[in-house]
Amino acid sequence: MARMHSRRRGSSGSDRPTADEPPEWSDVDEDAIEERVVELAEEGYEPSQIGLKLRDEGVQGVPVPDVKLATGKKVTEILKEHDATGDFPEDLRSLMERAVGLRDHMERNPGDAQNKRALQNTESKIRRLVDYYRGDELDESFTYEYDEAKELLE
Numbered sequence: 001m002a003r004m005h006s007r008r009r010g011s012s013g014s015d016r017p018t019a020d021e022p023p024e025w026s027d028v029d030e031d032a033i034e035e036r037v038v039e040l041a042e043e044g045y046e047p048s049q050i051g052l053k054l055r056d057e058g059v060q061g062v063p064v065p066d067v068k069l070a071t072g073k074k075v076t077e078i079l080k081e082h083d084a085t086g087d088f089p090e091d092l093r094s095l096m097e098r099a100v101g102l103r104d105h106m107e108r109n110p111g112d113a114q115n116k117r118a119l120q121n122t123e124s125k126i127r128r129l130v131d132y133y134r135g136d137e138l139d140e141s142f143t144y145e146y147d148e149a150k151e152l153l154e
Contacts, residue, residue, distance in 0.1 A: 005121040017032045019116050022069045028059045034078050035068065041084040047075040087152070089137050091105060092129045096149045103146055 012050050036059045040050045054064040079085045086093065102119040106112065126144050134142060 005049050008139045016078055019069060026062055028062050028064055032059050033064055033067060037075055037078045038082045038084050041079050050075050051134050089133060095122055095126045097153055099126060100153060
């Protein structure tokens with residue numbers, strides 16, 4: 001399947017090994033993992049960054065290869081339980097940050113046609129994601145506007 005808004009074809013990545021329980025060398029307590037996840041979220045880390053930090057640094061010096069295997073819950077589920085989620089889903093927030101940056105660049109460089117297309121593609125993705133999240137993660141009346149996005153991200 002081709003990637004959205006690009007000429008490249010998707011490359012097949014490696015699959016994670018199928019496992020239904022965490023490895024024996026990673027025997028960290030579930031509560032300690034949840035506590036660390038909430039702690040990292042309060043420090044300003046996004047869910048994907050939290051997973052990487054737990055994999056690389058671990059909890060109490062022991063790496064956590066897969067939070068869901070270790071706790072039975074995804075990082076985002078843990079954050080929801082502890083009311084530590086952000087105001088927007090991570091993917092939507094990062095796209096909005098990109099669109100704001102692209103729009104700022106367009107104001108400084110109005111002749112940049114490639115950037116104009118990149119901005120159109122990014123805003124198209126944002127509108128598609130907003131439709132997906134509307135009513136569930138987002139307010140029913142939410143619509144993407146550049147000015148509002150800029151204010152929300154500051």
